[in-house]
Amino acid sequence: MNIFFRELKAHQRSLILWSMAIFFMIISSIGKFTAYAETGQSMNELLSQIPASIKAVLGMGGFDLTKISGFYGMLYLYLLLMATIHAALLGANIIAKEETEKTTEFLMVKPVSRANIITAKLLAALFNIVVFNLVTLFFSVTLMGKYIKGENITREILILMVGMFILQLMFLVIGTVTAAAGKRPGSAASITTTILVVTFIISSAININSKLAFLKFITPFAYFKAEKLLNGGGFDLVFVILSLVIITILVFVTYTSYGKRDLMV
């Protein structure tokens, strides 16, 4: 438990900063939405001029941006990016930092097994992404409700947050596995971020070109599409199971590879 609390404390500051970033992300988008909504139909006409590929890249996709749900669908993509970047960096750093900050010789000579250290760190990281998710949920619901009158989208937001949480978990463990299994823990964060960016680009590419749809299995960003979730499509069971399987495997590999390898001192 002592490692768990130490990690919570170590990430407290970062969590506060991220929460502030979420707040500003949502509040600034609401400002833009109010502008869109006022122009009404003309805005939609303007947007329809934009080529579909650019819309896809910007995450506008098939949303009706004059509607709150459509607008939130677009905002969600950016929140999702923030959440996954946070989770990926957290996962990579929480494991790698003992080696990059050279505290291995402090922690690893204490009467605690490597598996227990991983458990404490994973739990602390889990706590952080849950807080991140709840903060996003809270600001989304309260700010959208306060500044935008009209349809109530709390239910939709809740569904989107579940999807976001699965992706957070996924990128968290991609981070931990990179740091635990990689030969150079110092580059774990950049490797994980690269994976994130590449999978995100693949997911955008699928949006632009439907011929690439077969790639959707290799990018978590394509597993739970906001458009589908918002239009009452619900979660695709195949992808929920696939996500859980991937997450379980990555957690397992995190434990085994960290237990087996030489630690850098």
Place this chain on the structure above:
Amino acid sequence: MNVIEINKLTKYYGQARGIIDVSFNVGEGEIFGFIGPNGAGKSTTIRTLLALIYPTSGSATIFGKDCIRYAPEIARDVGYLPSEVFYYERMKVIDLLQYAASFYKKDCSKRIFELAEIMDLDLKKRIDDLSFGNKKKVGIVQGLLHDPRLIILDEPTSGLDPLMQQKFFDLLLEENQKGATILLSSHVLSEVQRLCSRVAIIKDGQIIKLEKISDLTENNYKKFKIEMKEDIRREYFEMAGINNLALEGSKVSFLFKGNINLILKKLAYVEIENIWIEEPSLEEVFIHYYEKEA
């Protein structure tokens, strides 16, 4: 009973040599020296004992248990001071020490204050603000706060001023009196000579000598320093048993190992101004181990 038993421990980092077939034992209550130049494999051996890295082959036990398999269990009674100390940022000294203590199932707070007092360490300071020497002190307190039965020290005195070194050695001797076994790795031979009863000498990853300190210094070697009446040729001293011969005009110095009468007879044939015959320091005994073969 042996606290540490190392049996043909070998470690390769990929192709690179770490240590090869290292074997030695450290008895209970012993202060054991582990000496060798930088890069010889001292830290590799210690890190394997602590299960930070895993051996390529061979094995080691601490308290009779395999040092890799039972690492967490063994760690309860081991205190370790690494050669370079690094700690978590943005922590106060006392917070770090309490965090360290939280891993042991006993109350260490009294001992923390005692040790800080002895080592003259300010517990309220932030670790980031400490000098290298003061960080080392944190390491010392951190390594001893749980009254370990085995203390492992890797180059412990670097960064400490002579006064602190003295206090630290007194502290170690006190722990030893109370029953702690100590493994001290160092390339500073004088500190090993002061503290240790036995030494293992490691060079290029292999143990080249394992001996009692007393055997090494008292029984084997004498250090000769002679001033001649007149200059003397080097060849005059070329005989078996003479090491580290240094000749400077009429001044000669060397280490002699063997029958002392032989060398005295030889000296009787030359005119001598002055002569000193002393116990050599470990430095002088081992200097030839340290010098790489040309």
